[in-house]
Amino acid sequence: MPNIYCSVHNCHYWKKGNVCDANEIMVTSDKMGESAPDSFDAPDHTSFKPTPASTCMDTCCKTFVDKNSQNIDKDGVMRL
Template sequence: MPDVHCTVNTCKYWQNSNLCNAQQIVVQSDAAGGFSQNARLEQLNATPASTNDETCCQTFKNSQG
C-alpha cells in the first residue's frame, strides 16, 4: 500500500509524522475538506476525531477504545 498521510491523531492506526499504518482504508468524499497541494504532509496540524463520522476515513478507530 502506498504511504497514507493522515492528521487524525486519535485513531489507533495513526503514527508519528502523520502516517497511517492500517492494512487498508476506506475513504469517502468530503467537499469541505482539502488543503494546499504544496503543504508539507508530515507537518500538517492534527485533526483529532472521536468517531468515524467525524472523518473522511471510514476505517477510523478511536485509539481510546
C-alpha cells in the same frame, strides 16, 4: 501500497510522523460515513456503493477508530 499521511493522532492506526499504519482504509462520503455502522469498513469495500462528493470536505476516513475505543478489532482492519 501508497503512503497514507494523516494528522488524526487519536486514531488507533495513526503513528508518529503523521503516517497511517492501517493495512487498508476506506474513504467514503460523509453521508455514507454517518449512515453505515463502524463495522462496515475497508474489508467490505466491494459492497460500498460509489458515492459522490463535491469537495474534499465531503469525504471522510471510514476506518478511523479512537485509540481508546473498545471496538478496535471489530472493523477487520489490521496495523501493518
